[in-house]
Amino acid sequence: MNHDCAAASPSNAGGPARLTVLVGPTAVGKGTIVAELRRRHPDLFVSISATTRAPRSTETDGVHYHFVSPEAFDELVAQDQMLEWATVHGTHRYGTPRGPVEAQLASGRPALLEIDLDGARQVRRSMPQAQMVFVAPPSWEELVARLEGRGTEDSRERERRLATARVELDAAAEFDHIITNDTVARATDELESLMGLTG
């Protein structure tokens, strides 16, 4: 585990880390940080996951996720079109379409995945050169406040997500780097640096 932003980590062996995998508990601010990173780097490739969950009012199909039916998701898995996939929070399935990520990496340009712990472990096995980054909250209380403040889940779903969050926080030590999302600007600076997007 490495808390600093050193350019040379084991995950960089063989060249600059091109694939970065971002994991963190619900409502820690992953989406917010990725949005800020994209604002700074409009051309950055961020994988668009497929999911069987319904879109939130703020989400657009093909932009935030590919919203697909369970049958369509089955088909993608059967055709080996998923780089990884997992059932998250015990309910819906989420997965990374393989083709766009492989094409991006083949072109030598960086790629970012924002996925759950189970999916990240799959990627670490299949692509050990990937750089694994964990986003942590400043405190448990702040995480709960952000989840409630977002207001997108009912209390039952929030409880489910917080149960998953405890498991994810316990796994933070598995990651190459931990970014604490205290302020969006500072956390984004750190991710930008880890991805080699500065300067």
Ligand SMILES: Nc1nc2c(ncn2[C@@H]2O[C@H](COP(=O)(O)OP(=O)(O)O)[C@@H](O)[C@H]2O)c(=O)[nH]1
């Ligand atoms: N394994 C996997 N997890 C994903 C993927 N896309 C999103 N997730 C994870 O699914 C979880 C739920 O995402 P979402 O429903 O958007 O809720 P939120 O994290 O609370 O905003 C998060 O931990 C995401 O990182 C994916 O392609 N694969």
Ligand SMILES: Nc1ncnc2c1ncn2[C@@H]1O[C@H](COP(=O)(O)OP(=O)(O)O)[C@@H](O)[C@H]1O
């Ligand atoms: N550094 C931060 N300080 C305060 N609130 C934050 C911060 N980062 C994100 N948030 C807020 O927390 C909530 C959850 O953020 P979101 O990006 O949806 O999390 P995630 O994608 O990890 O589930 C949102 O309401 C967002 O505006």
